[in-house]
Amino acid sequence: MTMRSTAAYVAAAMLVLAASASAQDARLSLIRDDATRDAVRAQLRSATSRGLPADPFMSKALEGVAKKASTKSIRAAMAALEKRMRAAHAALAPSSDVDELAAGADALSVGVPEKALKQLRATAPGRSISVELGVLTELVARGVPVKQATKAVLDLMARGATGVQLTALGRDVQGDVAAGLKPDVALDLRGRNVLSLLPPPPTVSNVNVRPR
Amino acid sequence: MIVEERDELIDRAARALAALPPADPLAVMQIVSLARTRRGTRHPLAARFAGWMRTPSFSLASATMFAAATLVIGFVSGNAVERAASGSPASATRAVELMPAADVGAAARAVAVPMVLDARSATTVSVVGDFNNWDATATPMQRFGGDGPWTATVLAKPGRHVYAFMVDGVLTADPRAPKARDVDYGGEASVLMVTKP
Numbered sequence: 001m002t003m004r005s006t007a008a009y010v011a012a013a014m015l016v017l018a019a020s021a022s023a024q025d026a027r028l029s030l031i032r033d034d035a036t037r038d039a040v041r042a043q044l045r046s047a048t049s050r051g052l053p054a055d056p057f058m059s060k061a062l063e064g065v066a067k068k069a070s071t072k073s074i075r076a077a078m079a080a081l082e083k084r085m086r087a088a089h090a091a092l093a094p095s096s097d098v099d100e101l102a103a104g105a106d107a108l109s110v111g112v113p114e115k116a117l118k119q120l121r122a123t124a125p126g127r128s129i130s131v132e133l134g135v136l137t138e139l140v141a142r143g144v145p146v147k148q149a150t151k152a153v154l155d156l157m158a159r160g161a162t163g164v165q166l167t168a169l170g171r172d173v174q175g176d177v178a179a180g181l182k183p184d185v186a187l188d189l190r191g192r193n194v195l196s197l198l199p200p201p202p203t204v205s206n207v208n209v210r211p212r
Numbered sequence: 213m214i215v216e217e218r219d220e221l222i223d224r225a226a227r228a229l230a231a232l233p234p235a236d237p238l239a240v241m242q243i244v245s246l247a248r249t250r251r252g253t254r255h256p257l258a259a260r261f262a263g264w265m266r267t268p269s270f271s272l273a274s275a276t277m278f279a280a281a282t283l284v285i286g287f288v289s290g291n292a293v294e295r296a297a298s299g300s301p302a303s304a305t306r307a308v309e310l311m312p313a314a315d316v317g318a319a320a321r322a323v324a325v326p327m328v329l330d331a332r333s334a335t336t337v338s339v340v341g342d343f344n345n346w347d348a349t350a351t352p353m354q355r356f357g358g359d360g361p362w363t364a365t366v367l368a369k370p371g372r373h374v375y376a377f378m379v380d381g382v383l384t385a386d387p388r389a390p391k392a393r394d395v396d397y398g399g400e401a402s403v404l405m406v407t408k409p
Binding site: 056058060064065066069073076081099106109128131135138142162164 | 345348
């Protein structure tokens with residue numbers, strides 16, 4: 001890399017930093033109460049100093065403002081989010097994609113264990129699993145036992161289910177549960193249905209067979 | 213366009229051009245000469261910028277100066293936006309329209325999702341959620357027809373999102389969407405699942 005291109009990259013990076021800083025300031029200005037704004041600013045510093053992205057924290061703070069929450073509640077919500085984000089960051093490593101981390105933190109908030117996040121990461125190490133995490137979160141939130149929901153999502157991922165299929169599964173289970181079906185039964189039925197549409201998993205014998 | 217249509221078009225264009233009077237060579241020379249003169253009398257700074265655009269190059273000093281200027285402009289504009297936003301709601305609306313450069317790619321990945329709410333007696337309705345930082349001024353809804361439902365389109369990235377409607381200043385869950393318990397602030401929010409199209 002030449003001196004010129006290095007300088008160009010430095011300039012571009014500083015441009016991005018400056019734009020991000022001004023945008024964050026603009027969003028902070030939406031918080032009219034001085035005490036709340038100071039508390040949010042301190043919490044943002046705490047999160048970013050630990051290598052966590054600022055956006056989910058800003059969103060959580062502004063959600064509190066929209067819900068007319070007290071400064072104390074907003075501070076507590078941000079602290080709880082930081083705890084979940086740190087756990088998600090560790091479980092979903094090496095990814096530091098902000099959408100994945102936020103989705104992981106959401107999953108933890110409904111009771112999905114960190115181990116499940118690690119399993120999903122291991123199943124799809126090279127791509128975003130935000131949708132898969134979202135579907136798992138929704139299944140657990142609808143009352144499906146965590147183990148069953150995790151296994152279903154992992155099985156479908158391993159068989160190559162698309163985001164659209166997984167989302168449709170979550171929507172169908174939600175509809176079934178709303179109609180009175182037990183959550184575990186609904187997932188069992190709907191999961192089998194999706195699996196039947198997917199190609200069979202490759203076996204050791206047919207993977208190694210070469211055409212003559 | 214099929215081949216027969218294209219040939220007909222070419223024939224028509226050729227006939228139209230043939231009907232024009234022949235170009236005066238003297239007039240053409242005058243136009244070229246005038247253009248050369250204008251190019252030669254361009255402002256020195258403009259000429260240098262045009263030259264740089266043709267063959268761009270960076271020096272360490274110029275890049276550093278550019279970066280420093282960018283930082284100053286960024287922070288000054290950020291402070292200006294903050295001051296303006298604290299003054300009036302209209303300014304706040306302008307402030308949230310700013311998008312950091314880092315979010316441009318993310319916005320490109322977002323999916324347009326239509327939102328509909330039937331609230332006949334409402335006077336102002338907007339959508340708030342994690343996709344727009346729960347900002348009530350970011351996504352105002354428009355009434356469809358005279359007294360029809362309120363509609364808007366939000367941009368949301370693939371994944372699970374929570375949202376609500378702000379109806380005349382009151383947060384209201386979407387009656388047509390599944391609900392999620394809010395573990396941080398209590399109450400319920402609506403859930404939106406977005407996948408890649």
